[in-house]
Amino acid sequence: MLGIVGTVPDESFPLTCGRIRLDEEFIVIKGIKVAINRGTPALIGAAVKTGQVLGLTEIKGFLVGDIGLGKGSRALYHDLTLTLPQMRLDTLVFHYLQPDVDWHNRVIFAVEEMEKRPKLIADAGFMYAAKMSGQAPSYDLFTPDVGELAFLADETAPHPFYTRGFILHQDNQVPDLISRALEHGNAAQHLMVKGSTDYVVCKGKIIDCIDQPSADAMEAMGGTGDTLTGILSALVQAGFTIPEAAKIAALTNRLAGVSAQPTPASQVMDIIRQIPRALTHALETLKISL
Protein backbone atom coordinates (compact mmCIF):
# COMPACT_ATOMS: atom_id res chain seq x y z
CA MET A 1 0.00 0.00 0.00
CA LEU A 2 1.05 3.60 -0.65
CA GLY A 3 0.92 5.93 2.34
CA ILE A 4 1.03 9.71 2.01
CA VAL A 5 1.74 11.94 5.01
CA GLY A 6 1.05 15.66 4.93
CA THR A 7 -1.07 18.63 5.89
CA VAL A 8 -4.10 20.54 4.65
CA PRO A 9 -4.38 24.31 5.05
CA ASP A 10 -7.26 24.32 7.53
CA GLU A 11 -6.60 24.52 11.27
CA SER A 12 -9.86 22.77 12.09
CA PHE A 13 -9.11 19.71 9.96
CA PRO A 14 -8.73 16.79 12.41
CA LEU A 15 -5.91 14.27 12.52
CA THR A 16 -7.21 11.72 10.02
CA CYS A 17 -5.88 8.46 8.70
CA GLY A 18 -7.73 6.50 6.05
CA ARG A 19 -8.22 5.41 2.50
CA ILE A 20 -8.45 8.24 -0.01
CA ARG A 21 -10.69 8.59 -3.03
CA LEU A 22 -11.38 11.42 -5.45
CA ASP A 23 -14.70 13.17 -5.88
CA GLU A 24 -14.31 15.47 -8.87
CA GLU A 25 -12.07 18.31 -7.64
CA PHE A 26 -11.82 17.10 -4.05
CA ILE A 27 -10.02 14.34 -2.23
CA VAL A 28 -12.18 12.50 0.29
CA ILE A 29 -10.80 10.89 3.43
CA LYS A 30 -13.08 9.39 6.11
CA GLY A 31 -15.98 11.31 4.57
CA ILE A 32 -14.17 14.68 4.79
CA LYS A 33 -13.73 16.57 1.52
CA VAL A 34 -10.59 18.61 0.85
CA ALA A 35 -10.21 20.91 -2.14
CA ILE A 36 -7.27 20.11 -4.40
CA ASN A 37 -5.30 23.27 -4.93
CA ARG A 38 -1.67 22.71 -4.05
CA GLY A 39 0.43 21.07 -1.35
CA THR A 40 -0.37 17.58 -0.11
CA PRO A 41 -3.92 17.49 -1.56
CA ALA A 42 -2.40 18.13 -5.02
CA LEU A 43 0.15 15.35 -4.50
CA ILE A 44 -2.64 12.98 -3.42
CA GLY A 45 -4.89 14.02 -6.31
CA ALA A 46 -2.11 13.25 -8.78
CA ALA A 47 -1.30 9.92 -7.10
CA VAL A 48 -4.94 8.81 -7.15
CA LYS A 49 -5.36 9.79 -10.81
CA THR A 50 -2.17 7.89 -11.66
CA GLY A 51 -3.38 4.95 -9.63
CA GLN A 52 -6.58 4.83 -11.66
CA VAL A 53 -4.53 3.97 -14.74
CA LEU A 54 -2.19 1.59 -12.92
CA GLY A 55 -4.92 -0.29 -11.07
CA LEU A 56 -3.90 0.87 -7.59
CA THR A 57 -6.97 0.53 -5.45
CA GLU A 58 -5.72 1.69 -2.12
CA ILE A 59 -3.88 4.86 -1.17
CA LYS A 60 -3.79 5.72 2.48
CA GLY A 61 -3.59 9.29 3.72
CA PHE A 62 -2.21 10.52 7.04
CA LEU A 63 -3.45 14.09 7.17
CA VAL A 64 -3.86 16.90 9.64
CA GLY A 65 -4.74 20.59 9.49
CA ASP A 66 -1.80 22.96 9.86
CA ILE A 67 -1.48 26.56 8.71
CA GLY A 68 2.16 26.88 9.69
CA LEU A 69 2.11 27.01 13.48
CA GLY A 70 3.25 23.41 13.57
CA LYS A 71 0.67 22.21 16.10
CA GLY A 72 -1.04 19.90 13.63
CA SER A 73 2.27 18.59 12.28
CA ARG A 74 3.45 17.73 15.79
CA ALA A 75 0.20 15.90 16.53
CA LEU A 76 0.62 13.91 13.32
CA TYR A 77 4.28 13.17 14.07
CA HIS A 78 3.27 11.91 17.50
CA ASP A 79 0.54 9.71 16.06
CA LEU A 80 2.94 8.26 13.48
CA THR A 81 5.43 7.26 16.18
CA LEU A 82 2.67 5.20 17.78
CA THR A 83 0.96 3.72 14.73
CA LEU A 84 3.65 3.17 12.09
CA PRO A 85 5.34 0.18 13.77
CA GLN A 86 2.13 -1.85 13.36
CA MET A 87 1.53 -0.86 9.73
CA ARG A 88 2.28 -2.58 6.47
CA LEU A 89 3.17 -0.08 3.77
CA ASP A 90 5.26 -0.57 0.63
CA THR A 91 5.87 3.09 -0.09
CA LEU A 92 5.70 6.00 2.34
CA VAL A 93 5.73 9.60 1.17
CA PHE A 94 6.34 12.53 3.52
CA HIS A 95 5.34 15.95 2.28
CA TYR A 96 4.20 19.36 3.58
CA LEU A 97 4.98 19.16 7.30
CA GLN A 98 6.52 21.62 9.71
CA PRO A 99 10.25 20.87 9.52
CA ASP A 100 11.27 19.61 12.95
CA VAL A 101 14.42 17.55 13.29
CA ASP A 102 13.56 16.02 16.64
CA TRP A 103 10.15 14.78 15.47
CA HIS A 104 11.63 13.68 12.17
CA ASN A 105 14.04 11.41 14.03
CA ARG A 106 11.32 9.93 16.19
CA VAL A 107 9.23 9.15 13.09
CA ILE A 108 12.19 7.47 11.41
CA PHE A 109 12.76 5.33 14.52
CA ALA A 110 9.11 4.25 14.20
CA VAL A 111 9.67 3.38 10.53
CA GLU A 112 12.64 1.23 11.53
CA GLU A 113 10.31 -0.73 13.82
CA MET A 114 8.00 -1.67 10.95
CA GLU A 115 8.05 -5.33 9.98
CA LYS A 116 9.04 -4.41 6.44
CA ARG A 117 10.71 -1.09 5.79
CA PRO A 118 8.77 0.80 3.10
CA LYS A 119 10.47 2.75 0.34
CA LEU A 120 10.87 6.24 1.78
CA ILE A 121 10.17 9.33 -0.31
CA ALA A 122 10.49 12.85 1.09
CA ASP A 123 9.58 16.20 -0.39
CA ALA A 124 8.86 19.72 0.92
CA GLY A 125 9.12 20.44 4.66
CA PHE A 126 9.83 16.88 5.69
CA MET A 127 12.71 16.71 3.21
CA TYR A 128 14.16 19.84 4.86
CA ALA A 129 14.11 18.10 8.25
CA ALA A 130 15.49 14.88 6.71
CA LYS A 131 18.49 16.77 5.31
CA MET A 132 19.07 18.62 8.56
CA SER A 133 18.93 15.38 10.56
CA GLY A 134 21.94 14.02 8.67
CA GLN A 135 19.93 10.96 7.64
CA ALA A 136 19.32 11.85 3.99
CA PRO A 137 21.15 8.78 2.61
CA SER A 138 18.66 6.50 4.39
CA TYR A 139 15.89 7.77 2.09
CA ASP A 140 15.15 6.13 -1.23
CA LEU A 141 14.10 9.33 -2.97
CA PHE A 142 14.07 13.10 -2.52
CA THR A 143 12.19 15.24 -5.05
CA PRO A 144 13.67 18.76 -4.77
CA ASP A 145 13.22 21.56 -7.25
CA VAL A 146 16.43 23.34 -8.31
CA GLY A 147 16.24 25.85 -5.43
CA GLU A 148 15.78 23.03 -2.94
CA LEU A 149 18.67 21.17 -4.55
CA ALA A 150 20.83 24.24 -3.82
CA PHE A 151 19.66 23.98 -0.21
CA LEU A 152 20.65 20.29 -0.12
CA ALA A 153 24.01 21.31 -1.56
CA ASP A 154 24.60 23.90 1.17
CA GLU A 155 25.82 21.89 4.12
CA THR A 156 25.21 24.74 6.56
CA ALA A 157 21.64 25.67 5.62
CA PRO A 158 18.86 24.32 7.88
CA HIS A 159 16.14 25.60 5.50
CA PRO A 160 16.10 26.88 1.88
CA PHE A 161 15.63 30.37 3.32
CA TYR A 162 19.28 30.32 4.41
CA THR A 163 20.84 28.88 1.27
CA ARG A 164 23.99 30.88 0.70
CA GLY A 165 23.92 33.16 -2.31
CA PHE A 166 26.95 31.72 -4.05
CA ILE A 167 25.25 28.34 -4.06
CA LEU A 168 21.81 29.66 -4.95
CA HIS A 169 23.26 31.26 -8.04
CA GLN A 170 24.25 27.90 -9.47
CA ASP A 171 20.88 27.51 -11.21
CA ASN A 172 22.52 26.27 -14.34
CA GLN A 173 24.95 23.97 -12.63
CA VAL A 174 22.68 21.20 -11.44
CA PRO A 175 25.37 18.50 -11.76
CA ASP A 176 27.68 20.47 -9.43
CA LEU A 177 24.89 20.92 -6.89
CA ILE A 178 24.12 17.20 -7.00
CA SER A 179 27.79 16.36 -6.39
CA ARG A 180 27.97 18.81 -3.54
CA ALA A 181 24.79 17.44 -1.90
CA LEU A 182 26.18 13.91 -2.21
CA GLU A 183 29.60 14.91 -0.89
CA HIS A 184 28.09 16.29 2.32
CA GLY A 185 25.74 13.34 2.83
CA ASN A 186 22.66 15.43 2.08
CA ALA A 187 21.26 13.46 -0.86
CA ALA A 188 18.90 10.50 -0.81
CA GLN A 189 19.80 7.36 -2.78
CA HIS A 190 17.81 8.82 -5.68
CA LEU A 191 16.94 12.39 -6.57
CA MET A 192 14.28 13.64 -8.93
CA VAL A 193 15.33 17.24 -9.52
CA LYS A 194 12.35 19.21 -10.83
CA GLY A 195 12.85 22.16 -13.12
CA SER A 196 13.00 23.34 -16.71
CA THR A 197 14.98 20.13 -17.14
CA ASP A 198 14.07 17.24 -14.85
CA TYR A 199 17.04 15.18 -13.69
CA VAL A 200 16.83 11.58 -12.57
CA VAL A 201 19.74 10.83 -10.26
CA CYS A 202 20.88 7.51 -8.80
CA LYS A 203 23.61 7.53 -6.14
CA GLY A 204 24.81 10.92 -7.34
CA LYS A 205 24.92 9.98 -11.02
CA ILE A 206 22.56 11.64 -13.50
CA ILE A 207 20.93 8.82 -15.44
CA ASP A 208 18.20 10.71 -17.30
CA CYS A 209 17.37 14.28 -18.28
CA ILE A 210 13.86 15.11 -19.46
CA ASP A 211 13.21 18.56 -20.91
CA GLN A 212 10.44 18.01 -23.43
CA PRO A 213 7.65 18.79 -23.91
CA SER A 214 7.72 22.01 -21.93
CA ALA A 215 5.29 24.69 -20.86
CA ASP A 216 7.12 27.73 -19.55
CA ALA A 217 4.13 28.85 -17.48
CA MET A 218 4.37 25.81 -15.20
CA GLU A 219 7.24 27.47 -13.34
CA ALA A 220 4.83 30.01 -11.90
CA MET A 221 2.06 27.56 -11.08
CA GLY A 222 1.75 26.36 -7.52
CA GLY A 223 1.56 22.59 -7.16
CA THR A 224 3.24 21.34 -10.33
CA GLY A 225 6.08 19.86 -8.28
CA ASP A 226 3.54 18.24 -6.00
CA THR A 227 1.81 16.56 -8.94
CA LEU A 228 5.14 15.21 -10.19
CA THR A 229 5.91 13.70 -6.77
CA GLY A 230 2.39 12.26 -6.61
CA ILE A 231 2.65 10.59 -10.04
CA LEU A 232 6.10 9.26 -9.20
CA SER A 233 4.96 7.84 -5.85
CA ALA A 234 2.09 5.92 -7.45
CA LEU A 235 4.43 4.51 -10.10
CA VAL A 236 6.88 3.33 -7.43
CA GLN A 237 4.01 1.70 -5.57
CA ALA A 238 2.94 -0.01 -8.80
CA GLY A 239 6.32 -1.74 -8.96
CA PHE A 240 8.45 0.42 -11.23
CA THR A 241 12.03 0.99 -10.11
CA ILE A 242 12.64 4.52 -8.88
CA PRO A 243 14.64 5.57 -11.98
CA GLU A 244 11.94 4.14 -14.31
CA ALA A 245 9.17 5.73 -12.26
CA ALA A 246 10.96 9.08 -12.22
CA LYS A 247 11.38 9.12 -16.00
CA ILE A 248 7.75 8.16 -16.64
CA ALA A 249 6.51 10.65 -14.04
CA ALA A 250 8.54 13.53 -15.46
CA LEU A 251 7.25 12.88 -18.96
CA THR A 252 3.66 12.41 -17.72
CA ASN A 253 3.69 15.64 -15.74
CA ARG A 254 5.05 17.52 -18.75
CA LEU A 255 2.50 16.02 -21.12
CA ALA A 256 -0.31 16.80 -18.66
CA GLY A 257 0.99 20.35 -18.32
CA VAL A 258 1.21 20.97 -22.04
CA SER A 259 -2.25 19.44 -22.60
CA ALA A 260 -3.70 21.89 -20.09
CA GLN A 261 -2.35 24.80 -22.19
CA PRO A 262 -1.40 26.68 -19.05
CA THR A 263 -0.79 30.34 -18.40
CA PRO A 264 0.97 31.56 -15.25
CA ALA A 265 -2.55 32.02 -13.82
CA SER A 266 -3.57 28.37 -14.32
CA GLN A 267 -4.26 26.23 -11.27
CA VAL A 268 -2.94 22.77 -10.61
CA MET A 269 -6.27 20.99 -10.98
CA ASP A 270 -6.04 21.86 -14.70
CA ILE A 271 -3.02 19.55 -14.84
CA ILE A 272 -4.35 16.80 -12.58
CA ARG A 273 -7.37 16.33 -14.87
CA GLN A 274 -4.99 15.52 -17.73
CA ILE A 275 -2.93 12.89 -15.90
CA PRO A 276 -4.66 9.66 -17.00
CA ARG A 277 -4.38 10.54 -20.69
CA ALA A 278 -0.86 11.90 -20.27
CA LEU A 279 0.30 8.76 -18.44
CA THR A 280 -1.09 6.52 -21.16
CA HIS A 281 0.68 8.67 -23.74
CA ALA A 282 3.96 8.59 -21.77
CA LEU A 283 3.88 4.80 -21.42
CA GLU A 284 3.28 4.45 -25.17
CA THR A 285 6.10 6.90 -25.96
CA LEU A 286 8.52 5.02 -23.71
CA LYS A 287 7.26 1.68 -25.07
CA ILE A 288 6.31 0.43 -21.62
CA SER A 289 3.36 -1.89 -21.23
CA LEU A 290 1.58 -2.47 -17.95
Next chain:
Amino acid sequence: MFGLNLSFFKKKENSPAQVPKKDLGILVFENTSEVIQAENFLKSKGWQVRVMGPPPGIQSGCDLVIEFPLIEKLLLLRQLSQAGIPPLEMVPVTHPLLRPVDLFHTKDFGEYLMVRAANMKLTIHKKTRRIVNVSGGGCPDVPFLAQKMVGQHLDEAPRPGKIGHTLCGYALEIAHKEMIRQCSE
Protein backbone atom coordinates in the same frame (compact mmCIF):
# COMPACT_ATOMS: atom_id res chain seq x y z
CA MET B 1 14.50 56.86 20.52
CA PHE B 2 15.54 53.44 21.76
CA GLY B 3 18.75 52.18 20.36
CA LEU B 4 18.96 54.72 17.58
CA ASN B 5 22.32 56.08 18.67
CA LEU B 6 24.04 52.75 18.91
CA SER B 7 26.50 53.26 16.14
CA PHE B 8 28.08 49.85 16.67
CA PHE B 9 24.76 48.29 15.77
CA LYS B 10 24.30 50.04 12.44
CA LYS B 11 24.36 47.67 9.54
CA LYS B 12 27.85 47.44 8.12
CA GLU B 13 27.60 46.39 4.51
CA ASN B 14 31.18 45.22 4.30
CA SER B 15 31.31 43.12 7.44
CA PRO B 16 30.11 39.57 6.97
CA ALA B 17 27.00 38.83 9.04
CA GLN B 18 28.31 35.37 9.72
CA VAL B 19 31.05 36.67 12.01
CA PRO B 20 29.89 36.47 15.65
CA LYS B 21 30.25 39.62 17.68
CA LYS B 22 30.63 39.66 21.43
CA ASP B 23 28.35 42.66 21.86
CA LEU B 24 25.34 41.12 20.15
CA GLY B 25 22.64 38.85 21.42
CA ILE B 26 19.77 36.95 19.93
CA LEU B 27 16.13 36.81 20.90
CA VAL B 28 14.64 33.34 20.59
CA PHE B 29 10.89 32.93 20.23
CA GLU B 30 8.39 30.07 20.25
CA ASN B 31 7.77 30.23 16.50
CA THR B 32 8.49 32.26 13.40
CA SER B 33 5.27 34.25 13.54
CA GLU B 34 6.26 35.57 16.98
CA VAL B 35 9.62 36.59 15.52
CA ILE B 36 7.84 38.47 12.76
CA GLN B 37 5.55 40.21 15.28
CA ALA B 38 8.53 41.12 17.46
CA GLU B 39 10.51 42.37 14.47
CA ASN B 40 7.64 44.59 13.36
CA PHE B 41 7.14 45.87 16.91
CA LEU B 42 10.81 46.60 17.52
CA LYS B 43 11.28 48.29 14.16
CA SER B 44 8.21 50.46 14.83
CA LYS B 45 9.96 51.57 18.02
CA GLY B 46 13.07 52.54 16.13
CA TRP B 47 15.28 49.55 16.92
CA GLN B 48 17.56 48.52 14.10
CA VAL B 49 17.22 44.84 14.71
CA ARG B 50 17.88 42.13 12.14
CA VAL B 51 16.27 38.75 11.64
CA MET B 52 18.84 36.03 11.21
CA GLY B 53 19.22 32.27 11.27
CA PRO B 54 19.99 30.75 14.66
CA PRO B 55 23.34 29.20 15.53
CA PRO B 56 23.59 25.40 15.14
CA GLY B 57 22.94 24.60 18.81
CA ILE B 58 19.39 25.89 18.78
CA GLN B 59 18.27 25.09 15.24
CA SER B 60 15.17 22.95 15.06
CA GLY B 61 14.34 23.32 11.38
CA CYS B 62 12.17 26.37 10.82
CA ASP B 63 13.72 29.09 12.91
CA LEU B 64 14.40 32.79 12.87
CA VAL B 65 15.99 34.82 15.63
CA ILE B 66 16.35 38.55 16.17
CA GLU B 67 19.84 39.95 16.56
CA PHE B 68 20.03 42.83 19.05
CA PRO B 69 22.59 44.90 20.95
CA LEU B 70 23.24 42.91 24.12
CA ILE B 71 23.77 46.00 26.23
CA GLU B 72 20.09 46.90 25.70
CA LYS B 73 18.86 43.54 26.96
CA LEU B 74 16.73 44.75 29.88
CA LEU B 75 15.08 47.57 27.98
CA LEU B 76 14.24 45.30 25.07
CA LEU B 77 12.87 42.59 27.32
CA ARG B 78 10.66 45.09 29.15
CA GLN B 79 9.24 46.46 25.90
CA LEU B 80 8.60 43.04 24.41
CA SER B 81 6.95 41.84 27.62
CA GLN B 82 4.71 44.92 27.70
CA ALA B 83 3.77 44.22 24.08
CA GLY B 84 2.82 40.64 24.98
CA ILE B 85 5.58 39.01 22.94
CA PRO B 86 8.29 38.08 25.43
CA PRO B 87 11.09 35.96 23.98
CA LEU B 88 11.75 32.43 25.20
CA GLU B 89 15.42 33.26 25.61
CA MET B 90 17.88 36.13 25.20
CA VAL B 91 21.39 34.81 24.68
CA PRO B 92 24.71 36.28 23.56
CA VAL B 93 25.86 35.54 20.04
CA THR B 94 28.61 32.98 20.41
CA HIS B 95 28.37 31.25 17.04
CA PRO B 96 28.06 32.52 13.48
CA LEU B 97 24.49 33.41 12.53
CA LEU B 98 23.01 32.50 9.20
CA ARG B 99 22.11 35.28 6.83
CA PRO B 100 18.62 35.08 5.32
CA VAL B 101 18.44 35.01 1.56
CA ASP B 102 18.56 38.45 -0.02
CA LEU B 103 18.59 37.49 -3.68
CA PHE B 104 15.66 37.96 -6.01
CA HIS B 105 14.93 36.50 -9.35
CA THR B 106 12.37 38.16 -11.60
CA LYS B 107 10.81 36.55 -14.64
CA ASP B 108 8.63 38.40 -17.11
CA PHE B 109 6.01 36.21 -18.77
CA GLY B 110 4.59 39.07 -20.86
CA GLU B 111 1.16 39.53 -19.29
CA TYR B 112 2.44 38.17 -16.00
CA LEU B 113 5.37 38.93 -13.70
CA MET B 114 6.96 36.49 -11.27
CA VAL B 115 9.30 37.31 -8.39
CA ARG B 116 11.20 34.64 -6.50
CA ALA B 117 12.80 35.08 -3.07
CA ALA B 118 14.59 32.00 -1.74
CA ASN B 119 12.26 29.10 -2.44
CA MET B 120 9.06 31.15 -2.83
CA LYS B 121 7.55 32.59 -6.01
CA LEU B 122 4.76 35.12 -6.38
CA THR B 123 3.14 35.83 -9.75
CA ILE B 124 0.82 38.68 -10.68
CA HIS B 125 -1.19 39.69 -13.71
CA LYS B 126 0.55 42.93 -14.67
CA LYS B 127 -2.46 44.85 -15.91
CA THR B 128 -4.80 44.16 -13.00
CA ARG B 129 -2.06 43.56 -10.39
CA ARG B 130 -3.98 40.56 -9.16
CA ILE B 131 -1.98 37.75 -7.59
CA VAL B 132 -2.52 34.72 -9.83
CA ASN B 133 -0.18 32.18 -8.29
CA VAL B 134 2.00 31.37 -5.31
CA SER B 135 4.43 28.52 -5.70
CA GLY B 136 7.46 26.90 -4.13
CA GLY B 137 8.13 26.30 -0.49
CA GLY B 138 7.54 23.31 1.70
CA CYS B 139 6.19 24.53 5.03
CA PRO B 140 2.51 24.04 5.88
CA ASP B 141 1.53 27.68 5.68
CA VAL B 142 2.33 27.86 1.94
CA PRO B 143 -0.98 26.32 0.78
CA PHE B 144 -2.75 28.45 3.41
CA LEU B 145 -1.09 31.64 2.19
CA ALA B 146 -1.83 30.74 -1.43
CA GLN B 147 -5.48 30.20 -0.53
CA LYS B 148 -5.66 33.65 1.09
CA MET B 149 -3.65 35.59 -1.50
CA VAL B 150 -4.42 34.19 -4.93
CA GLY B 151 -7.10 36.26 -6.64
CA GLN B 152 -6.43 39.33 -4.45
CA HIS B 153 -5.00 42.64 -5.61
CA LEU B 154 -1.29 42.91 -4.82
CA ASP B 155 -1.83 45.92 -2.53
CA GLU B 156 -4.88 44.50 -0.77
CA ALA B 157 -3.88 40.89 -0.27
CA PRO B 158 -3.14 39.74 3.29
CA ARG B 159 0.55 40.19 4.04
CA PRO B 160 2.44 36.93 4.40
CA GLY B 161 4.43 38.61 7.18
CA LYS B 162 1.20 39.01 9.16
CA ILE B 163 -0.59 35.73 8.51
CA GLY B 164 2.36 33.45 7.68
CA HIS B 165 4.15 31.51 10.38
CA THR B 166 7.24 29.87 8.86
CA LEU B 167 10.40 30.67 6.99
CA CYS B 168 8.57 29.95 3.73
CA GLY B 169 5.96 32.51 4.82
CA TYR B 170 8.73 34.97 5.59
CA ALA B 171 10.33 34.36 2.18
CA LEU B 172 6.95 35.01 0.55
CA GLU B 173 6.72 38.29 2.49
CA ILE B 174 10.07 39.31 1.00
CA ALA B 175 8.89 38.33 -2.50
CA HIS B 176 5.65 40.27 -1.94
CA LYS B 177 7.55 43.38 -0.81
CA GLU B 178 9.85 43.12 -3.81
CA MET B 179 6.90 42.75 -6.18
CA ILE B 180 5.29 45.88 -4.69
CA ARG B 181 8.59 47.73 -5.07
CA GLN B 182 8.98 46.68 -8.70
CA CYS B 183 5.37 47.59 -9.52
CA SER B 184 5.74 51.05 -7.99
CA GLU B 185 8.78 51.94 -10.11
